Amino acid sequence: MAKIDFNFRKKLNAMIGGELHSYCFQCGACVGDCPAARYSPRFNPRRIMLQAILGQADPLLAEDSVIWECTNCYNCYERCPQDVRPVEVIMALKNMTHKARTNPQQVNDMVKAVQETGRTVVLTSVVDRRRGEMGLEKMGDVPMDEIRKLMQTRFH
Ligand code: SF4
Ligand code: SF4
Missing domain, CATH: 1.10.1060.10 (Alpha-helical ferredoxin)
Known part of the structure; x- marks a missing residue:
């Protein structure tokens, strides 16, 4: 049983x-x-x-x-x-x-990227270049103050 x-x-x-x-x-x-x-x-x-x-x-x-x-x-x-x-x-x-603390390293890297840049993936000049080639605008700034406040919020 x-x-x-x-x-x-x-x-x-x-x-x-x-x-x-x-x-x-x-x-x-x-x-x-x-x-x-x-x-x-x-x-x-x-x-x-x-x-x-x-x-x-x-x-x-x-x-x-x-x-x-x-x-x-x-x-x-x-x-x-x-x-x-x-x-x-x-x-x-x-x-x-x-x-x-048993989540995969990729997830830890993603969390760190959000804490530091507000994005799950760090933007590089290559991304901007590819966006330009596709006729897309550059990515705008991220409101880091708001993101930091959210990350400090405890839901439990
Ligand atoms: S989660 Fe819902 S749909 Fe899935 S097995 Fe259980 S009762 Fe069925
Ligand atoms: S969210 Fe989608 S992928 Fe995840 S368990 Fe449900 S149906 Fe499957």
């Missing part, structure tokens, strides 16, 4: 959207229209919800966790008859990896 880690579930419940995993009755409707599941044999939102229900912290919060393959497309949000919103449970899990 599967052992449930209720302590992990309690921590997940405390994250925004994390508590929704409890309503999953494993129908699989979220899988049918999930682009990540179509292209990755290891990705399955129904299975991720099951792992959350069982409280399987190790695979879910590992640095190479499958949760990072979610595209945030929200198809599962629309399909779920239980209003579980798998995408939001997955986001809650991602936030847990950040707290546990």
Whole structure:
């Protein structure tokens, strides 16, 4: 019989959207229209919800966790008859990896770029040149004061 880690579930419940995993009755409707599941044999939102229900912290919060393959497309949000919103449970899990410092290095690099430049990717002269070639304007300045204030906001 599967052992449930209720302590992990309690921590997940405390994250925004994390508590929704409890309503999953494993129908699989979220899988049918999930682009990540179509292209990755290891990705399955129904299975991720099951792992959350069982409280399987190790695979879910590992640095190479499958949760990072979610595209945030929200198809599962629309399909779920239980209003579980798998995408939001997955986001809650991602936030847990950040707290546990097990998120992938690429994510840390992205967070650092946002803190320093307000953008997820640092702009270079090459980007400006390519934009010019495509007839696009240069990227404008980013309101760093507002972004810093947002980053200091604690939602829990
Ligand atoms: S948000 Fe993620 S889990 Fe949901 S359908 Fe899109 S890729 Fe799949
Ligand atoms: S559609 Fe909703 S209830 Fe069904 S498996 Fe997916 S998350 Fe669970």
